[in-house]
Amino acid sequence: MRELTVSYDTPLGAVRAADRISFGLRAGERLGFAGESGSGKSTVALAILRMIQPPGRIEGGEVRLDGVDLLSLADEDMRRVRLARIALIPQGSMNALNPVLRIGDQIIDALRDHEIRTSARERDARVRELLESVGLRSEVAEMFPHELSGGMKQRACIAIAISLRPRVIIADEPTSALDVVVQKQVMETLARVQKDLGASVILVGHDMGLMAQFVDRLGIMYAGRLIEASPVRAILTRSLHPYTRMLIASLPSLEQKGTFNGIPGLIPLLRDLPPGCAFHPRCPDAVDRCRTERPGLREVRPDSWAACHLV
Amino acid sequence: MGYLRRNLSLVVGIALLSALGLFVIIGHLVVDTSKSRPLSAPAVQAPSLAHPFGTDRQGRDLFATMVAGTPLTLRIGFIAGMLGVGIGAILGFASAYYRGRLDAVVRGVVDIGLTVPGLLVLILIAVSLRRGLTVNQMAIIVASLAWLNPARTIRAQVLSLRERGYVEVARLSGMSGSEIIVKELMPNLLPYLAATLVNSVSSAILASIGLEVLGLGPIDSPTLGMTLYWVNFNAALINGWWWWWTAPITIILVVFLGLFFLTVGLDEIANPRLRRVI
């Protein structure tokens, strides 16, 4: 992805939900996108799939998968890319499944619309296979979504997402509505299927603990901008950007006992961003340059990028 | 003011109803409403300067009839509508807030009551009370069923509001049930109540006109529905006395369209999420 920009037209002017985001995703890699609500992480995920609805629109940039710029494809071609090359595991699995169709049918309609020609028997076998790979019994195919628990529904969504063996899986806060035990199950399932497929995963979320356990590299979003992207170990132990540092420091840990440290101040309104670095009003180390010049994303250490003047 | 420009329905609705109001007021000043009684003018005259709307077979001046009858019809609708919403609101608020047995009873009665077509029950009542119905009696008869719909919709709204934070806070701070209803719930529901009122009035007018057209209304009153009854009775259509029925139909059209646009306009205020997409 290079210089991707998504803006929303509001009555008070255009607001940039994602501002010149650039990153690269390697094959088989797990990349995380973390940030507070409204930081733009879900917007980036949806933008990759070109599912930004009006009043939002993709203002500029390019998203290349295997050399093809997805943003320049015709609508019909993009439709074919969805699920077959890039799959989405949606946020809010409570509602992501069609309440009036059986699970099996919801897997099959994707196969059908992507012109996978199979006989009825092959189709049913495939459905069973997919359900088993996410740890669901084959009877689930005949059931309706309201008969499943939250964790089961989410795993059904994963089954749908991998049904066409995509190259990239985007998981948008897949576990936010679930309790911890089920979270673990779902993430384990995700890890397993990813390994089987050899696909890459983009995990969008705000749970740093989850990120730490799952991803290889982590990108931090703030106010619609990508401010740091490094291997996850590096972020946790030697983070570069002040925001990241304060974020990590604010996480409670089982070993150290002490007071909670939050980050003083509030996230700026997207339509009212401060000039220069978006974080400077809350940054303890801000200098004059931070107030006037917006920092670009630079490779500070090998494979560690940060958008800060001070590193 | 800017809002009015965006909410076109509201403007149109108010405009139509105001036009009607003006018609009635000016009409009262211009014509003698006693001419709406039979035998006040030569029968079956086409519109002329002396009788701008013509006259009917029983010698009523139709302009006077319309001027006198419109407020009567509107009054029935209004009284019945208000009564309906009043009773419906009380029951709706109480049953949704207090739940329990009261709620079960109210809900049962309302559900069953709404399944039965209101007009039929009204017909039954009206048929039995044939002798000399006055306008006010009609209003009460219509009101007897008019509370069902408001009760149901208001109850639904209160049910959804009940779980909101500020109700909990009010409850914890020791406000009594009825205090909460009046001071917290009602102000928030005012636009919705207004929309329900207009709806109720509209249905009441429809019901009363329906009864009158069937011949069950106040026979001596020049209400719009009764005029239509006489139109039917005297086969005015076949006889070509077009002026006799053009007037009431036009007025009824204005009434319903006006109330309809008003309802849409109020709905939009009550539910700001409704975007007007035509």
Added chain:
Amino acid sequence: MRADYLLKRLGVFVLIVWLAATLNFFLTRLSGQDPVRATLLQQAQLGGYVQSGLEAMVKEYERRFGLDRPLWVQYVTYLSDVSRFNFNYSISNYPRTVNEIIAEAIPWTIGLLGTTTVLSFTIGTLLGALLAWPGAPRWMRVLMPPLWALHAIPFFLLGLILMYVFAFRIQLLPMFGGYSPGAFPALTLTFVGDVIAHAILPALSIVLVATGGWALGMRGMMVTTQGEDYVLFAEAKGLRRSTIFLWYCVRNAILPQTTALALALGNILSGAVLVEVIFGYPGVGTILFHAIRENDHFLVQGIVFTIIVALGVTTLILDVVYPLLDPRISYRRT
């Protein structure tokens, strides 16, 4: 669980029927009038002289109609009669029974009401669904405002206007009745054509008004449905537009639409009654109108009761069909 739901609906149905019957019984006796005496007196007046032995006649009729027995006996007899669909004789059309008269009129009403409801619901729902879909042809949007405005007025009002324009002015279609006077009811093409010609105006007055309502409602449901998460996911699955439209949007929006149909039946029926009266269409509406005019209590009771039962049955059918559409319902305890 399924049986639970069914039983409850049946129970409600029986309750409604009983309520209708009881209301019928007591309301018509509210006025304290004796329908037989009133009618006989009326006829005596018309005849111009008072027959001797009028009292004896009244007593005899009262005995026949069972009006001389205590109230609770009458009530029980009434209930048992009604449950066997015996509605007694029609006072105004004696010696014809109420059953006969109603039986004659019902096919006409069912024909008119059934066809118009099915037509307006289907067309309206389809129209509404398409209007909510960005891919719909443009000319459809032009239809929206007139339909929208039309649905605000009562059926019979449009009926009067249509009657004037098409039956009187242009003389294209017949004005009154179910078929031309003197036509012989038979299954011939000419008769059927005649019936259809007479039915067009009443049918149009209902369809033109009702369709707008259904379209508006469906469009609203579609808009709500399109905002749901499962539609977003469906798009992410790369499903075809048509698939999403039919199986994700329409299929879900149809549910509240069907509920609305069940609720609206009563109103549609009331409106249709008035339309029949205006057009003199020989359905239950016109019969009811004449019965009211003639003060024929038994006939009025019989008609109202029949209508309420018919409505109850239709609602029951819809209630039973609904779980077939919505898989969530069979499993929910109401």
